[in-house]
Amino acid sequence: MTYDFDLFVIGAGSGGIASARRAAEYGAKVGIAEFDRLGGTCVNRGCVPKKLMVYASHFPDLFEESQGYGWSPVKSSLDWEKMITAVNNEVTRLNGIYQGMLDKSQVELLQGYGKFIDSHTIVVGDRQITADKILIAVGGHPIRPNILGIEYAITSDDIFHLQKQPQRLVILGGGYIGAEFACILHGMGTEVTQIIRGDMILRGFDDDLRSQIQEAMINHGIRVLNKIQMIAIEKDGAGVKVTVRGDEGTEETVIADAVSLAAVGRKPNTHNLGLENTKVKLHDGAIVVDKYSRTAEENIYAVGDCTNKINLTPVAINEGRAFADTVFGGKSRIMSYENVPTAIFTTPEAATVGLTETEAREKYGDAVKIYRSRFRPMYYTLAGKDEKTMMKLVVDQKTDKVLGAHMVGTNAAEIIQGIAIAIKMGATKANFDATVGIHPSSAEEFVTMR
Ligand code: FAD
Numbered sequence: 386m387t388y389d390f391d392l393f394v395i396g397a398g399s400g401g402i403a404s405a406r407r408a409a410e411y412g413a414k415v416g417i418a419e420f421d422r423l424g425g426t427c428v429n430r431g432c433v434p435k436k437l438m439v440y441a442s443h444f445p446d447l448f449e450e451s452q453g454y455g456w457s458p459v460k461s462s463l464d465w466e467k468m469i470t471a472v473n474n475e476v477t478r479l480n481g482i483y484q485g486m487l488d489k490s491q492v493e494l495l496q497g498y499g500k501f502i503d504s505h506t507i508v509v510g511d512r513q514i515t516a517d518k519i520l521i522a523v524g525g526h527p528i529r530p531n532i533l534g535i536e537y538a539i540t541s542d543d544i545f546h547l548q549k550q551p552q553r554l555v556i557l558g559g560g561y562i563g564a565e566f567a568c569i570l571h572g573m574g575t576e577v578t579q580i581i582r583g584d585m586i587l588r589g590f591d592d593d594l595r596s597q598i599q600e601a602m603i604n605h606g607i608r609v610l611n612k613i614q615m616i617a618i619e620k621d622g623a624g625v626k627v628t629v630r631g632d633e634g635t636e637e638t639v640i641a642d643a644v645s646l647a648a649v650g651r652k653p654n655t656h657n658l659g660l661e662n663t664k665v666k667l668h669d670g671a672i673v674v675d676k677y678s679r680t681a682e683e684n685i686y687a688v689g690d691c692t693n694k695i696n697l698t699p700v701a702i703n704e705g706r707a708f709a710d711t712v713f714g715g716k717s718r719i720m721s722y723e724n725v726p727t728a729i730f731t732t733p734e735a736a737t738v739g740l741t742e743t744e745a746r747e748k749y750g751d752a753v754k755i756y757r758s759r760f761r762p763m764y765y766t767l768a769g770k771d772e773k774t775m776m777k778l779v780v781d782q783k784t785d786k787v788l789g790a791h792m793v794g795t796n797a798a799e800i801i802q803g804i805a806i807a808i809k810m811g812a813t814k815a816n817f818d819a820t821v822g823i824h825p826s827s828a829e830e831f832v833t834m835r
Contacts, residue, residue, distance in 0.1 A: 390416040392713070393507055393516035395499035395658070398425015399698040400689030401522030402483060404705030409490040411713040416516070417492055418499035418509045422476075423483035426524050426690070427698040429476055430542045435565060437472045438545075439730045442572025446732070450768035463573050465550035472545065501659035504682050508659075518712060521665075521672060521680075521687040522705065523658065525651040525696065530557075534618035537625050538644045541566065551575055551642035555627050557615050558649035559586035561729045564598065566645065568732040571607050578608040578639050580615050580629055587729065590791075591741035593757065597775045597793040601733050618644055653691040669693070676719045678708045686712070695725055726805035728798035733772060736801035739789030739808050745779045752783045756814070756834040762794060762827045776830050778814065785813035790831065800828045 392408045394401045397419035409415045422429050441463070448459035487494055497510030506515050527540040539547075541562050554570050556563045559581035571577045579586070579602075586602075586609065587595045603609050610629065616636075617628040624642040631637070653671045664682040666673045671693035678686045686708050689701030700720070707718040726738035745753045756778040765772050774794030781788055790804045807816065822829030 388505065388515040388517045390414050390493075390514060390516040392416075392518045392520060392709075393499075393514060394418070394520045394522055395507065396425065396522040396524060396654075396689075396691075397423050397483070397487075397494065398522060398524050398689065398701070399427045400524075400701030400705040401425070401520065402487070403702040404520050404522065404688060404709050405492045406486060406490040407706045407709035408713040409492050411709065413713045415490075415492045416495055416514060417487065418495045418497060418507070420496070420498040422480050423487070423494075424476075424479055428479050428483070430545055432698055433479065434472045434476055434545045435562075435569070436730060437475060438468070438569045438573075439565070439732075441468050441472075442569045442732065445572060445574070450765075450770065453768040463550070465573070466548070468573075469545070469547065500657070501662045504663045504685060517684065519685045520705070520708065521658070521685065521691055522689050522701070523654040523691045525653045525690040525693070527646055528650045528652050529646060530649055532615055532618060534620075534625075535646075537618045537620055538646050540646050544645060547643070553624070553641040553643075554578070555580060555615075555625070555639055555641045555644040557644065557646050559583060559588060560650060561587060561590075561731075563645075563649075564602070565730050567602065567607050568605075568730075571602075571605060572732055576608075578610060578641070580610045580613050580627075582612070582614055584611050589741075590729070590735075590737060591777065591779075591789070592743065593775060593777055594735050594737060594791045594793055597759075597773070598729065598731050598733065598735055601772065601793070602731065605732065615644075651690065651696065653693055655691055677711055678704055678720075695722060695727075697725070697727055700725060724805060724809045726801050728801065730798070733774075733793050734795065734797045735791075735793040736797035737789070737791045738801055738805040739787070740779055741789060741791070742777070742779055745781070745788045749781050749783070749788070752781050753788070754780045754782045756780065758830050758834055760830070763825055764795065774827055774830075776827075776834070778817070778831070778834055780814045785815055787812050787814055787817060792831075794827060796827070800831070803828075804831060 391413035392415045394405045394417040397417050405415045405417045495509040499507050499509045553576045556567050556579045567577045567579045585595045586599050612632045613629045616630050619626045625644050627639045665680040672687040674687050678688050688704035690696045704720045707720045710716045710718045724739050728736040758776045759773050762774045777791045779789035817832050820832040822832045
């Protein structure tokens, strides 16, 4: 049987583009469908525009801190429209770069929504194609919880296109995306209220990291309402009136210009894909795959957020490349989900790799030893701020292996990326101790903890 393509990919986001290009490098004839802009969530409404806005949000602090170093006060204000336009222009530039990369790899782009007719046939717009292997890399979308007036809420996707800066913003949920947006908008001067059902933000992360970030966010002036549920949103002039209820049943209303669902989670884009025409299986909306990213249908694979494993760009890319290496490159390779580092771009920034203290204690019991350091970094001494950096190592005393590293503080992502290599290689605490520090730096604390 001959097919139009050796590989057809549905979704040109992080995972889809990486897989398509790698398979094409091995000589496969590859096509890819995308109904939106190239680059997926990360480039268009995720990591990239978000990080640019994180940078934008840091300037007021820098202006203030500079005075401790002898600089005269800086009077400056944010032109929101200019900032948003610059961010979106950069996204458009990246869209073009992705188009160039696909062209260079000779991957054919079919602009349109891809849908299965059967396990080897896909329809994209008015074109029907066949492929030997098919990769689903369709990503996910923000969840809209069932709350009265939910239609008045915006999602994280919309924040990148707001024409005007909201003066008051309510963020629902305590996930990392919501915490990041709370800090971004607060840094830009918006009055932010974050509503969390539990007693702390960032469920699933190390407890010391969670409490340190939440404490810092509150100290900076973000209103974090814990153990609270949002029960209704009403239109209130040009803004919204949000009714919330505490655990004891007390109700409160918060008036804001906008309410955002940035932090209530995401769901895989597996509806309306024609998967019922294949043997592909779903669990809670996510595509079920084996360690080679293969679905229940022998020639169909899936990577990235649509499989809902670890929803991060480098994970989607790694899964996609492992798939292409295995299926088209003759190099059997699987993605390793152990010690995947990640960052939370709040202010202060945080990053983490490996086991949390709680996870380690569940697995290794009393053998777990914690090394923790909380200090004011040198930078804040002249700046006159009491912002603390927190570093923590989770160690298995039996083997001396470092099981996890967690940090809250400036440049945490840059520092933990390096630490992650050591942990991935199985470094022991003795290896950390034998490493000479870089002085003066914050990172040296990781090799001097007692
Ligand atoms: P996507 O990148 O979402 O790509 C899927 C693509 O498929 C999309 O372009 C979509 O339009 C297309 N598509 C869907 N259905 C079809 C169809 N039927 N036919 C054709 N095309 C289709 N990750 C990090 O690592 N670091 C971060 O700092 C970070 N920040 C984030 C911030 C936000 C606000 C969000 C929302 C996410 C963030 N992420 C971050 C997560 C990251 O963006 C995702 O994990 C990553 O994009 C997943 O890649 P993917 O290939 O699985 O899906």
